[in-house]
Amino acid sequence: MTARSSSESTRDIPEATVARLPVYLRALNTLADDAIRTCSSEELALAAGVNSAKLRKDLSYLGSYGTRGVGYDVDYLRYQIAREIGVTQDWPVVIVGIGNLGHALANYSGFRSRGFRVVALLDADETRHGEVVAGVEVRPFGDLEEIVESHGVAIGVIATPAGAAQDVSDRMVGCGITSILNFAPSVIAVPDGVDVRKVDLSIELQILAYHEQRKANIS
Amino acid sequence: MTARSSSESTRDIPEATVARLPVYLRALNTLADDAIRTCSSEELALAAGVNSAKLRKDLSYLGSYGTRGVGYDVDYLRYQIAREIGVTQDWPVVIVGIGNLGHALANYSGFRSRGFRVVALLDADETRHGEVVAGVEVRPFGDLEEIVESHGVAIGVIATPAGAAQDVSDRMVGCGITSILNFAPSVIAVPDGVDVRKVDLSIELQILAYHEQRKANIS
DNA sequence: GTCGATTTGTTCTCGCGTTCACAAACTCCT
DNA sequence: AGGAGTTTGTGAACGCGAGAACAAATCGAC
Numbered sequence: 001m002t003a004r005s006s007s008e009s010t011r012d013i014p015e016a017t018v019a020r021l022p023v024y025l026r027a028l029n030t031l032a033d034d035a036i037r038t039c040s041s042e043e044l045a046l047a048a049g050v051n052s053a054k055l056r057k058d059l060s061y062l063g064s065y066g067t068r069g070v071g072y073d074v075d076y077l078r079y080q081i082a083r084e085i086g087v088t089q090d091w092p093v094v095i096v097g098i099g100n101l102g103h104a105l106a107n108y109s110g111f112r113s114r115g116f117r118v119v120a121l122l123d124a125d126e127t128r129h130g131e132v133v134a135g136v137e138v139r140p141f142g143d144l145e146e147i148v149e150s151h152g153v154a155i156g157v158i159a160t161p162a163g164a165a166q167d168v169s170d171r172m173v174g175c176g177i178t179s180i181l182n183f184a185p186s187v188i189a190v191p192d193g194v195d196v197r198k199v200d201l202s203i204e205l206q207i208l209a210y211h212e213q214r215k216a217n218i219s
Numbered sequence: 220m221t222a223r224s225s226s227e228s229t230r231d232i233p234e235a236t237v238a239r240l241p242v243y244l245r246a247l248n249t250l251a252d253d254a255i256r257t258c259s260s261e262e263l264a265l266a267a268g269v270n271s272a273k274l275r276k277d278l279s280y281l282g283s284y285g286t287r288g289v290g291y292d293v294d295y296l297r298y299q300i301a302r303e304i305g306v307t308q309d310w311p312v313v314i315v316g317i318g319n320l321g322h323a324l325a326n327y328s329g330f331r332s333r334g335f336r337v338v339a340l341l342d343a344d345e346t347r348h349g350e351v352v353a354g355v356e357v358r359p360f361g362d363l364e365e366i367v368e369s370h371g372v373a374i375g376v377i378a379t380p381a382g383a384a385q386d387v388s389d390r391m392v393g394c395g396i397t398s399i400l401n402f403a404p405s406v407i408a409v410p411d412g413v414d415v416r417k418v419d420l421s422i423e424l425q426i427l428a429y430h431e432q433r434k435a436n437i438s
Numbered sequence: 439g440t441c442g443a444t445t446t447g448t449t450c451t452c453g454c455g456t457t458c459a460c461a462a463a464c465t466c467c468t
Numbered sequence: 469a470g471g472a473g474t475t476t477g478t479g480a481a482c483g484c485g486a487g488a489a490c491a492a493a494t495c496g497a498c
Contacts, residue, residue, distance in 0.1 A: 016455060022425040026404065040475065049406035053457060060477055068476040069464035085425050086432035093424070100323035107319045110404055110421040115428070154431050155424065178434060179427040185245065185329055187268035195430045197423045202329040204416045205312070205374065206241040206304050208398040209334070210232075211414045212373050213305035215397060235485060259445065272487055279447055287446040288494035 013084075017058045021081055023048050024055070028078040040071040087115040092151045094177075096168050097160030098123045098131075098138050101183055105159055106134040116155075120147045124164065141168075145175040155179045162186035169196075232303075236277045240300055242267045243274070247297040259290040306334040311370045313396075315387050316379030317342045317350075317357050320402055324378055325353040335374075339366045343383065360387075364394040374398045381405035388415075 013021075027047035031039055041059075045052035059065065059072075065080050066072045082088050093116050095102055105111075106121055121138045123129070131138045139147075147153065156172040158165050158180060165184035172180060179195045182188055185203075190196055232240075246266035250258055260278075264271035278284065278291075284299050285291045301307050312335050314321055324330075325340055340357045342348070350357045358366075366372065375391040377384050377399060384403035391399060398414045401407055404422075409415055 014455070018429050019422075019426055021429070022419075022422040023406070025425075026422075027406070042475085047406070049408070051457070053459090054455090056475095056477065057456085064477070066476055067464065068462070069466095069474050071475065084429070086428040087425055089432075091424075091428055091431070100326045104319035104323040105420065108420060111424065114421050114425060116421070116424050155427055179431050181423055181427060187242070187246070187266070189268070193434075195427055197427055199418060199420070199423060200241075201324065201327060201418070202333050202335070203238075203241040203245075204400055204418055205310075205330065205335050206244075206306055206333060207238055208374055208400060208414055208416055209305040209310055210237050210240070210303070212310070212398045213308075215412075233485075261445085270487065272489090273485090275446065276448080276486085283447070285446055286494065287492070288444050288496095290445065 092119040095157045102159040311338040314376045321378040
């Protein structure tokens with residue numbers, strides 16, 4: 001409908017679609033690894049675990065990158081999705097809280113390969129300072145402002161105990177971080193304009209337990 | 220409307236509500252730790268980070284456990300939610316894949332305190348067998364069937380690389396596991412009746428990156 | 439015992455997301 | 469060149485969830 005200028009691609013993509021784009025991207029990467037050049041919406045939907053109509057509608061928000069009667073060019077679509085999400089550029093990331101989970105996150109190769117670079121590991125516990133994890137030295141939490149400023153960090157990861165999460169969040173927001181991924185099992189409050197996503201391991205298990213309990217009670 | 224018999228409490232709770240119940244439960248636990256006996260829907264909603272109308276509607280699916288003009292009894296509501304979710308009972312859990320993430324999961328105290336007991340750690344890599352993590356010995360993946368049967372395990376956690384996830388899933392389903400929490404960055408296919416929840420670290424970051432990119436492009 | 443204040447439980451409306459179904463567009467074969 | 473076969477992109481219907489608003493119920497004061 002609307003005329004679309006060169007790189008001014010999309011207006012607003014529904015949140016549900018945004019959450020699925022990374023899944024499509026991964027599926028496309030897998031296809032590319034298998035030297036597959038072209039795929040239909042049906043094939044890609046299968047690989048991504050979604051309905052093909054939903055996939056097509058999702059992709060239509062980005063533009064018309066398919067060819068009717070043929071399908072999608074894997075490499076081309078892959079690039080378009082990556083550009084839309086923003087993973088074609090480099091995102092510096094700070095991780096606060098280097099416990100068991102922080103360790104695992106720092107070592108997670110999936111970040112590196114998707115444009116996320118861990119520029120600093122911070123912890124309040126001084127006995128951990130100087131320790132090197134995944135090639136990065138653990139530094140005092142007080143260094144946060146300096147690091148965020150010098151590297152232009154916009155994304156912070158909280159992997160602390162619940163009690164520290166709100167304080168860490170406040171400090172992050174205070175020095176200009178506008179996106180937070182929170183692994184601490186607590187609700188954190190942030191001002192408007194700051195995005196928070198929450199990953200809670202035990203909540204996921206509790207949801208499974210609920211359904212499991214229902215299955216057992218077929219009375 | 221419907222007459223409600225003794226322990227036959229609810230019919231079907233919306234999925235969105237089920238996902239929030241654990242959040243309410245945690246908020247209630249925090250209140251209880253502060254020796255608070257009673258709370259209004261407004262207070263609890265604030266602690267849980269949701270709208271109070273939504274909270275009341277969610278709780279109404281469980282029954283009428285509040286008192287008008289007063290609020291909710293913290294301990295009583297806490298018990299009711301815990302019973303509804305199923306965390307009053309003990310859930311044996313198996314974790315497959317003891318890499319960085321598997322280590323972190325095995326050590327995560329939030330599982331133990333919510334009724335989940337890690338009964339076994341399995342890994343395909345023989346060099347890891349015998350290693351003790353969080354008080355549990357790492358055993359060969361081939362022991363899965365025996366362990367699931369002897370402990371009555373219904374919930375499995377996959378923390379392997381992407382390539383192994385589908386195989387592990389198939390084996391789990393094959394020996395009777397009906398709920399899977401998948402941390403591997405891949406889509407797994409399971410038969411009807413098996414629940415899968417997926418936690419993907421890099422996808423969460425990519426979603427944040429998308430919004431971050433939008434913030435930067437205010438052009 | 440009655441009145442006012444308070445808070446729950448529920449009804450209603452609205453918007454988002456999912457899915458179906460089909461027209462438009464492209465390829466290939468003859 | 470034309471027709472058959474495919475596959476995309478999208479309009480329309482449907483169902484679920486969020487939030488506002490209100491009636492019902494309880495407590496406390498007098």
